[in-house]
Amino acid sequence: MEGKDKGKGRIQVRRVYEEPAAGDGTRVLVDRIWPRGLTKAKAGLDEWCKQVAPSTELRTWYHHDPELFAEFGRRYRSELQAPERADAVTHLRKLAQDGMLTLLTATKQPEISEAAVLAELLQH
Template identity: 85%
Template sequence: MAGKSKGKVQVRRVYEEPAGDDGARVLVDRIWPRGLTKAKANLDEWCKQVAPSRELRTWYRHDPELFAEFGRRYRSELADPERAAAMTHLRELTQGGVLTLLTATKQPEISEAAVLAELLQQ
């Protein structure tokens, strides 16, 4: 395939110490993480436009049994123009480099960041 190569997309908790291989560090939560200073977060960006709606987040409550349905509903929300523009921006960040999607959740593997990482790697 011609053009730019896709980079690596990974998901981490924003509370973890930054790693040398993080590349661009982007927080994808709508709400700023509790108890975390901007300096300690060590972010390149806060892309809250891509976060799920308050209604979807409230319904989901990070219940592992609801993750598949959450992913389906969230993918549908990503068609919204503001979220779609944010996704385009995240795709640009993956071109040829590493993108680390950060979330405050205790279970990043069942978060919006996991859904985004999967979509960005496709």
């Protein structure tokens, strides 16, 4: 999932379990919980931005049900307006303007994850 940002950079979403690629640019994990069975060295992260992860309540409610994705996105964007989270979103937007930004998640379906919602938000 790739897209153009209004700045110089681009944003893509990948699974954190995939091997880092040369074109990944800045790699940022956006999950609240560290991915099971993954070492920090293997993850190849530049940052772990837990502040933008959805609340435990929202994550539990959503449970990656594709039918709930639209409502999840609406609720999650609302959560991202809280001051600490908004600051983290601003930081990610700056990273995206500076070059390629890869948002990483452990979910098996990154296209219906918080990383996908974040990528869309950052691109607009």
